[in-house]
Amino acid sequence: MRMYHSGEPEPGRRAVPCAWLLRCEKKMSTPRTRRGSTGCYARFIGRFGPTTLPLEGVTRMGSRTRTVSLISVLALLMTVIMPLAALAATSTGTFTDDNSNLHEVNIEIIAVPGITNGCGGARYCPDQPVTRAEMASFLARMLQLPATATDFFSDDTGNFHEANINRLAAAGITNGCAFGLYCPDDSVTRAQMASFLARALSLPAVGKDYFTDDTGNFHEANINAVAAAGITLGCNASGTMYCPDAPVLRDQMASFLARVLKTGVMGHTTVMIDTPVNLVTLITSWNGSAYVAQVTLEATATSPTTSPVTVIWSSSVEGLLGTGNTLTTTLDIPSGSDSSQPIITATAVDTNGAISEASIQVKLAIPSPG
Numbered sequence: 001m002r003m004y005h006s007g008e009p010e011p012g013r014r015a016v017p018c019a020w021l022l023r024c025e026k027k028m029s030t031p032r033t034r035r036g037s038t039g040c041y042a043r044f045i046g047r048f049g050p051t052t053l054p055l056e057g058v059t060r061m062g063s064r065t066r067t068v069s070l071i072s073v074l075a076l077l078m079t080v081i082m083p084l085a086a087l088a089a090t091s092t093g094t095f096t097d098d099n100s101n102l103h104e105v106n107i108e109i110i111a112v113p114g115i116t117n118g119c120g121g122a123r124y125c126p127d128q129p130v131t132r133a134e135m136a137s138f139l140a141r142m143l144q145l146p147a148t149a150t151d152f153f154s155d156d157t158g159n160f161h162e163a164n165i166n167r168l169a170a171a172g173i174t175n176g177c178a179f180g181l182y183c184p185d186d187s188v189t190r191a192q193m194a195s196f197l198a199r200a201l202s203l204p205a206v207g208k209d210y211f212t213d214d215t216g217n218f219h220e221a222n223i224n225a226v227a228a229a230g231i232t233l234g235c236n237a238s239g240t241m242y243c244p245d246a247p248v249l250r251d252q253m254a255s256f257l258a259r260v261l262k263t264g265v266m267g268h269t270t271v272m273i274d275t276p277v278n279l280v281t282l283i284t285s286w287n288g289s290a291y292v293a294q295v296t297l298e299a300t301a302t303s304p305t306t307s308p309v310t311v312i313w314s315s316s317v318e319g320l321l322g323t324g325n326t327l328t329t330t331l332d333i334p335s336g337s338d339s340s341q342p343i344i345t346a347t348a349v350d351t352n353g354a355i356s357e358a359s360i361q362v363k364l365a366i367p368s369p370g
Contacts, residue, residue, distance in 0.1 A: 084319035091321050095124040101156040103251040103349070105314045106258035108323070112310045113266070113353040115142045115257060119250075126251035133161035134250075135193070136174070139200050140164035140255060142266070142353060142367050145171050153182040173199045191219035191244035193256065194232070199223035201265060203229055210234070212244040219244065231259045258355075266353035268307055271301040273346050278360040283367050284333055290331040291366050298326045299358065301348035309350045340364040 005102065033090045037229040046227070094111040095118055108123055110116050115138055119125035130138075133156065139145075153176055154171035156162045165182055168174045173196060177183035188196070203225040210227035211234060223242055226232050235243035248256070275298045276282075284291035301309045313321040313329070317340060321329045333340045341370045345359045 015052040032217050037073050038172070052127055059077040092124075095122055096116070098251065099128045100319060101126050101251050102251045103255045104320045105249060105312060107192040107254040108312050108320060109261065109347060109349055109355065110138075110142075110254050112312070112349040113142070113261075113351050115353070118255070122248060124254075126249065128250050129187040130187050130193075130250055130253045131184065132177070132182060132188055132192075133159055135166060135188050135196055135253075136165040136168045136184075138253065138257060139173060141165040142260065143171075143285070144201060144352075148267040149300045152182060154174070155181045156184045158368075160318045160346070161182050171200075176346065187247040189244060190232075190235070190242060190246050190248055191217055191223060193248045194223040194244075194251070195219045197231060197256065197260060198225045201229070201260065201263070213238060213241045214244045229263060231256055231263075261349070261353050261355045262354070262357075266355070267304045267349055268304050269301055269354045269356045271311065271346050271348035271358045272358050273358050273360050274298040274300055275319040276360070276362060279363065280360075281363040281365055282331070284364055289317060290335070293332075293364055294330050295362070296326065296328045297321070297344065297346070299346040299348070301350075302347070303350040304322065304354050305350070305352065307354070308354050309348050312347040312349065314345050316345075318342070331362070331364055333366065338366050 001289065068280050088180065092099065093104060093108045095107065098107050101107065103126065107116070107126065111118075116124065119128070121166065134278060145164075147163065148166050148170040150166060150170060151157075151162075152166050156165050160166070161184065165174070165184065169176070169182075174182070177186065201221075203222070205221055206224050208214075208224060208228065209220075210224050214223050223232075223244065227234075227242075233239055234349070235241050235246065276295060282293040284293040297313050299311050299313075301311050303309045310323055311325050311327075312323050312342040313327050315321055317334065318331065321327060321344075331340075331342060341361055343359050343361050345357055347355065347357045349355045
């Protein structure tokens with residue numbers, strides 16, 4: 001199942017867990033380890049939470065109807081969820097609670113230059129809404145805004161993010177939520193986020209209307225500006241809706257900020273993948289649960305300054321693979337397939353936020369019989 005995705009999922013994603021679960025069930029026909037079908041269930045549990053699963057349900061067998069007891073379902077969940085929770089705890093990045101998240105690679109990208117420090121205890125809290133106070137720190141750190149002695153608002157005194165709120169106001173990026181107020185604990189809507197980013201980047205106005213659901217919105221012009229800059233892809237699969245009133249989640253914010261960095265606002269690194277070569281064919285071997293191939297990834301990366309550079313490796317199929325100029329990892333063929341051709345990307349980020357990417361495609365094949 002394709003895991004890594006550069007777009008932000010629609011805000012209503014929690015309302016449809018059954019489709020995800022059915023996709024996981026199809027994978028269970030061939031047990032997988034690490035990033036296989038068990039990981040799919042772990043991702044389901046991590047995304048929707050076990051309480052969203054029906055604890056008592058009805059199944060039909062011919063003309064008979066059978067009620068599944070609560071005890072039976074709980075027993076099944078205990079046998080599946082508990083070992084998978086341990087599996088999901090294995091971290092390949094900075095934070096422990098974003099493993100296999102759609103935005104995990106971008107969370108890793110903004111962690112390198114210190115745009116995010118997480119939410120405590122090596123966690124990122126990807127499903128929590130971004131507050132206006134947190135938004136101030138995200139932007140102040142990313143743009144490295146200078147300190148100011150002016151206290152712009154009366155309702156953020158003692159707030160952990162107060163200094164960054166003032167930095168944002170001094171730069172003209174925020175006007176507050178009312179006269180003399182910032183409303184630091186309010187959640188940031190997607191519409192408001194567009195204005196924060198458009199002002200922060202001084203994005204030009206555009207004549208194109210990108211979305212159908214923001215007509216007349218106070219932030220519509222800035223929504224179109226961030227869309228034109230490639231910072232947002234919309235909130236539905238067709239990219240025709242923006243969901244302006246939905247709150248921005250912390251994982252989604254990581255993708256917005258990573259795309260901002262990729263515009264070159266903080267400069268560009270250079271990166272080249274040394275090994276493996278593009279379009280190399282890797283013959284897999286059966287490890288008892290999946291066809292896998294071990295591969296060593298190597299890249300050369302430099303910063304436009306003398307800042308340290310981190311190389312983040314990702315796969316279009318498996319998501320975040322790990323970090324480092326050299327990384328030895330395993331790639332596996334998805335269940336039910338006899339080959340796979342993932343795109344492997346090396347993203348080089350320095351501590352100032354300069355960034356560049358390089359990609360290759362590898363071919364995974366099952367060995368010929370005989």
